[in-house]
Structure formats: C-alpha cells, structure tokens
Amino acid sequence: MFDKILIANRGEIALRVIRACSEMGIASVAVHSTADSDAMHVRMADESICIGPPPPSASYLSMPAILSACEITGAQAIHPGYGFLSENAQFVQMVEDHGLTFIGPRAEHIRMMGDKITAKETAKALGIPVVPGSQGGVPDIETARRVSAEMGFPVIIKATAGGGGRGMKVAADEAALEVAFRTARAEAKAAFGNDEVYIEKYLQRPRHIEIQVFGDGRGNAVHLGERDCSLQRRHQKVLEEAPGPVITPEQRDRIGRICADAVARLQYAGAGTIEFLFEDGEFYFIEMNTRLQVEHPVTEAIYGVDLVREQIRVAAGEPMSLRQDQLSIRGHAIEARINAERLPNFAPSPGRISQYHAPGGLGVRMDSALYDGYVIPPYYDSLIAKLIVHGRDRTEALARLNRALNELIVDGVDTTIPLFVDLLKEPDIQRGDYSIHWLERWLEREYGG
Template sequence: MFNKILIANRGEIALRIIRTCKEMGIKTVAVYSTADKDSLHVRFADEAVCIGAPPSRESYLNIPRIIAAAEITNADAIHPGYGFLSENAEFSKICEEYNIKFIGASSDMIDRMGDKATAKATMKEAGVPTIPGSEGLLASMGEGIQIASEMGYPVILKATAGGGGRGMRIVREESEFKKAWDDARQESGAAFGNDGLYLEKFVEEPRHIEIQIIGDSTGKACHLSERDCSIQRRHQKLVEETPSPFITDELRDAMGKAAIKGAEAIGYEGAGTIEFLVDKNRNFYFMEMNTRIQVEHPITEEVTDFDLIKEQIKVAAGEPISGQNYYPKLYAMECRINAEDPSNGFRPSPGKINNLHLPGGRGVRVDSHVYAGYVIPPNYDSMIAKLIVSGQSREEVIVRMKRSLEEFVIDGIKTTIPFHIALLEDEEFKAGNFTTKFLETFDFSVIKG
C-alpha cells in the first residue's frame, strides 16, 4: 500500500480523497494555487505545496510543478481526481517515468478511450452496442454527407477529442451540413487542438445512462450498476440519480454485462464509467468511456455501501477486485450546487460566502469545500457543493432532497439551489418522465429567489 498520496486537484474532490486516505492510514499532500491558499483541502492535508498562480495552466495543469511537488514530499502516488489532468495521457506517462503511481488509467488506456472514434471502434469490436455512424474519423465533408444520406437524418457531428458538448452539431437535413461541419471543426480545433470529426445517427429522446465499473490489474472487471444523468444543461450534468426510473431489471443486467465486456476487452484498470445513450424504446448504445472517478460517484456509494475512492487506491496498489457486481439497495440523488444564477442564464456568481448553513439529518450527505467567509475564485469550475440524499424509494428521496435544499443556506452569492427546488416540484420530473432535452422546455420563470 502507498505511504503518501499527492492529490493533483482542488475543492471538494481533493477533500474527498483526503478523507479516505486518512481512514486508510495514508499520508496526503495537497497542491494549491495562490487563489486556493485558504481552501479546506489545503488545511486538512498532511502537507501542502503551492504550485502557482490562479490560472489553471500555471497551477493545476502544470505537470512539471506537480511532479516536483511529489518529488520534494516523497509522495509515491498521485490521485488526479476528476477534471484537470485526470484524463491526460502525458501526465499518466510522466508519472510512470518518474516511478510515481498514477491512480487512474494508463497513458495507453487514456489515449485509446480519449479519442472517441477509436473508443467507439474498440467497443464495437468487443461486441458492445454502438450508435450507427462513420467508421472512424471523416476524411472530408463529402464523405459525411454521403454517410448521412445513406443512414438518414438527423445525424450528429462530434469532435473526436471533444467533451462538455463542444465540437458537436446536430444536422437535420443536407442543407445544414456545411455550416455544421465548419462550426464543429472550428470549435473543436480551438478547444482541443484537434478538429477531427466523426458522425453518428442522432438518437431522438435519449436518456444518458452510465455504468460505474472497476477493473484490476488481472484484467477482471465488475460493475456497480447505473446512474441516470439525463438532467443536463448544454451537456453539463445538474442532477444525477440511481437507480434510474427508466431502467428495468432486464435492461440493467444487459447494460452491466455490456460495460464489463467493454472494460475487460481493453484490460481496464481502475474506476471508470461506460456511458450509454438509451432511446425511448430502451435500446442502448455506447457513447464514450470516462477513465476517471466521476463527480456523481457519491450516489453509487450511498446505494451500494462501497467506497469508490478506497477501491481506486487498492486497485492501483495491485489488489484484486472482489469480482462481484453491486446493485442498488436504496435510492439516491445528487444535486450539484453551483455558484451560478439560474434565473439569469446560469451566469457564474463568484464571490464571498457571508453565511453558510449545511443541511443534515438521516440520509443526507454534503460534499463541499466551502465555509462562511470563503471567497469563491472566478478561475475554476462553478460547482461548490454536492448535495446527496438517499432513501427507501425515489419518492422519499425527492421529498428529502427538497427539504434539504430548503435548509441549505448560502448567503452572498447566487446558487443553483432555487433551480433544484423548482425542478423537484415539476410533475413530469417527479414522475420520472424526462430525457436529456428536458431543460430545453423547462419553465425557468417558476424559480423563486
């Protein structure tokens, strides 16, 4: 087992990793930018090293400084959390070269799964259902038009190095293709330094369902069931829940088996998710693989009584997984609390938190790094807390979540709490009738506060 782990991240996920390390008897090192000098992950780690100025490229994305911090503190492993360098193949490879264990996927695995066209081809070869589309990257716009006409519209162009909805364009007829092609290439080139595109049939009325998997160094994998991540705004998740109100036992079993087949086909080691789109007829298709821990991992932990961070560390240290699959014993939901104004187009709202009261009670968990007096910097992602609620039924979870949100007080900034309360009062949401397009028709005028 590791003696000391450096956490190459910030905020709530850094604090989350520190907690598990302490319970495992492992020393921790926090790294931080000057904007985060007063953050709780800096306070609660055993050691802390400042690695640069607030811009991410000068701190949390600065590989040489992070490696130097690991070397001077004698850390024998690095946990990247999510975001930042968690799916950076170069960082994983450099850790290997410096004999520092990267608690995540290997550089080769990140490369293979990070390129979405390659990932799709790999999963298709493994027998995992994939969305019909181009075989790899499109060589030209003309090739894309030909495939789309043969397959039928609507189709979607996707950046092979994409994420967060960037480099994606829906094309509903041939006359729209050229503009969509030009826009997607320009956006993906600017965002990722790679303007390669591939094409897929556009799945109407989809659900976004992901399967949590864990693989070990022996090549074995298991799954921890599904999470429904369909409540999204511009491809950014806002609410996640498990089990999904849309998934049947038979479909859960089929998707779990497909996820394991895909993970074992590539010899995946560590925690990850196989992401699927599920259409209105409950046909499911591979979308992508995330080779890291997910923001929404706590809801899986709450319904399976399983510490995913601990399992990541154990697998990285060479220990085998149990081999069994885990299914929900409870229901759980997570609301992402962002420093944003939901009544004003979710405009970011950084600033000082004047007063803070966290909800509590049975079945309530808050993962956060903020406190009264904390100043939210404008340099990073706007998520400041995750409210996780569990219960015996989905109905109980919704009632408990609404009560917890009403009890959650954050003064001094705007947050997404009023949006979440309005969402939980929506009859269609309460009935489980929603897709990834749900918020496109949501009445934001009902938000109070």
C-alpha cells in the same frame, strides 16, 4: 500500501480523496495555487504545497510543478480526482517514468478512450452496442452528405477530441448540414487544436445512462449498475440519480455484464464509466470516462461502497474487494450539483461566502469545500457543492432532497439552489419522465434560456 498520496486537484473532490486517505491511515498532500491558499482541501490535508499562480495552466495543469511537489514531499502516488490531468495520458506516463504510481488506469487506456473514434471502434469490437455512424473521421462536406444520407437525418456532428458539448452540432436535414459541419470543425479546432469530426445518427428523445465499472488490471472487473444523467444543460450534467427510473433489472444486468466483460478483456485498472444514450429499450455507446465521475456518490450510496478507497487499493496492487455476486442495490440516490451561478443566465458568481449551513439528517451527504468567509475564486469551475440524498425508494429520495435543499444556506453569492427547488415541483421530474433535451426546453420556458 502507500504511505503518502498527493492529490492533484482542488475543491470538494480533493477533500473527498483526503478523507479516504485519512480513513486508510495514509498521509495526504494537497497542492494549491496562490488563489487557493485558504481553501478547505489545503486546511484538511496533512501537508500542502503551492504549485503556482491562479491560472490552471500554471498550477493544477502544470505537470512539472505537480511532479516536483511529489519529490519535495515524498509522496509515492498521485490521485488526480476528476478534470484537470485526470485523463491526460502524457501525465500518466510522466508519473510512471518518475517511479510514482498514478491512481487510475494505464496511459494506453486513457489514450484509447480519449479519442472518440478509437473509443467507438474499441467498444464495437468488445461487443458494446454503438450508435450508427461514420466509419472514422469525416474529412469533407461531400463525405458528410453521403454518410448522412445513408444513415438518414437528423444527424449529429461531433469533434473527435471533443468533450463538454464543444464541437458538437445537429443537422436536421441536408440543407442544415454544411453550416453544422463547418461550425463543428471550427469549434473543434479552436477548443482542441484538432478539427477532425465524425457523424452519428441523432436520437430524438434519448436518456443519458452511464454504467459504473471497476477493474483490477488483471482481467477481473465488476459493474455497479447505472446512473441516469439525463438532466443536462448545454451537455453539462445538472442532476444525477441511481438507479435509473426507467431501467429494468433485466436491462441493467444485460448492459452491466457487457460492460464488465469489456473492461475485464481490456485489463482495465480502477474506476471507469461507460456512457450511453438509451432509447426504446436500446443502449448506444457514447464514450468511456477513464476516471472517477463527479456523480460517483450516488453509486456509493446505493451499493454501500467507497470507490476512492477501492481505487487506492487496486493502484497499490491489492486485490479488488468488489465481487459481482455481492453487489446489490439498496434504495435510491440523487445528486444535485450546486453551482455558484446567477440565474437565469447561469453567469458565474464568485465571491465571499457570508454564511454557509449544510443540511443534515438521515440519508443526506454534502460534498463541499465551502465554509463561512471562504472566497470562491473566479478562475475555476463554478461547482461548489454536491448534495446527495439516499432513500428507501425514489419517492423518499425526492422528498429528502426537497427537505435538504430547504435546509441548505449559501449566502454571499448567487447559486443554483432555487433551480432545484423549482425542478422538484415538476410532474415530469416526479415521475422520472425526461430525456436529455427536457431541461433545456424547460429552462427556455421558465427562465427564457
């Protein structure tokens, strides 16, 4: 087992890893930019080291700075959290070349799943169901017209190197195809430096279902059920729950076994998430995230496992402690992502926290790096807290979330707390009857966009 781990991240996820290290008796090293010198993850770690100025490119994305921090502090392994360098194959290779351990999958798997076309082809070869679409990239509008006509409209054009909804456009018919195609390519070029796109059949009312998988890198793997992440704004998840309100035990077992088998055949190491669109009882592969997800706590809640602890164990070469026949669901969990944003336009709202009070009580977990007087910097993602609740069933979890939201106090900045209070009043939310398009339509109606 490692003696010391460096966490190459910030905020609540850095705290999450620091806590796991503490429970395992492992020393932790926090890295931080000059803007984060007073951050909670810096205060909670056993050691901290400044790696650069506020811009992520000069600090949290600086591979030389992070590797130098390992050398200075004597850390033997790096946990990347999520975002930043967590899915950067070049960084993983550099970590290994420096004789350090990356707590996550191998570079080859990150590279394989980082390219959307390669990922889809790999998934198909492994027996994972995929959305009908083009065979590889679509180079020009003439090919786009032919491919779209063959599969039928509407279609969606996606950037090969895409993510977060960028380089993604829907064409309802042939008349809209050319503008959508050219716009998607331009966005992809600007965002990722790669204008290659591919085309898929556009599903009308799907849900976003993701399967949590975990492998030991030696051909053993398990699945930990699904999370429903259908409540999204501009392709960004807002609320997640597990298990999915519309997934039957038979569907869970079927798709879970397919995903676990695929991960085992890849000899994948660590945590991963295979994401699907789900419509009319069928699953269609979107992508695989080769890291810990923001919403991993809802899976931890219903299965009673510590995914970060398991990541560290497997990276250190210890046997995976998870066995499929010992994994069973207990109750229902929901996560609300609390952002420092101003409604109704969701503009970032950085600033000083004048008062912070976290909710408590049975079945309530608050993952946050906030404290009274903390200044939220303007340089990073606006996620400031994750409120996770667990109940015996979905009805109890919803009631517990409503109660916890009313206990939560974050003063000094604008937040999305009122959004969740309003959402929980909606009959569709109470019934679990929503698709990936539901939230944006509701926001248009309630907030004007």
